[in-house]
Amino acid sequence: MAEVNNKPEIIAWMKPSCGWSNGVRAVMSKYGLEYDDRDIINVAENFYEMVTKTGQRLQPSLQINGELLADVSGDEVEAFLIERKIVMPSSDPTSVPTDSSCTDEEHEAMAREALANSTGIQLGDISS
Numbered sequence: 069m070a071e072v073n074n075k076p077e078i079i080a081w082m083k084p085s086c087g088w089s090n091g092v093r094a095v096m097s098k099y100g101l102e103y104d105d106r107d108i109i110n111v112a113e114n115f116y117e118m119v120t121k122t123g124q125r126l127q128p129s130l131q132i133n134g135e136l137l138a139d140v141s142g143d144e145v146e147a148f149l150i151e152r153k154i155v156m157p158s159s160d161p162t163s164v165p166t167d168s169s170c171t172d173e174e175h176e177a178m179a180r181e182a183l184a185n186s187t188g189i190q191l192g193d194i195s196s
Contacts, residue, residue, distance in 0.1 A: 076154050078103035079131040081118035084110065087170040091142030092128045094162035098146075099155045103130075142166025 078096070080103050082089035096103050106114040108127055115125075122129045126139035137148060143166050149155045 074154065076101065076133050076149075079106060080104065080128060081106045081108050081114060081130070082128040083108060085170075085174070086127070087165065087168050087174065088141055089128050090164045091162075091166035091168065092130070092140070092145050094164045094166055095142040095146045095149070098158065098160055098162050099149065101149075101155075
């Protein structure tokens with residue numbers, strides 16, 4: 069695990085399953101950083117809080133030691149952490165890409181899950 073210079077206060081407003089969000093989570097894991105992962109999809113109050121604080125609707129958005137980062141990738145978060153000397157640069161690998169969106173397959177799976185959660189209907193239950 070990479071070296072951390074102090075214990076920052078981090079709030080991350082993210083989707084539970086998203087390529088960008090997972091990239092941010094991977095950076096946090098790489099550096100062993102604790103953070104408050106606020107689900108903006110299933111908890112409306114978290115989405116409202118993110119929009120109120122950042123002035124926009126895109127995610128991932130973070131607050132690190134009081135500074136706001138809106139609509140960022142894991143790479144951008146890592147660069148911020150290094151620039152602010154919160155972490156020391158590390159070549160340790162991450163478990164997922166830190167700079168990419170979800171694949172089409174991941175988007176389709178999320179749509180199926182959202183439909184099932186909101187209606188109880190599985191896509192396979194619908195006949196054409």
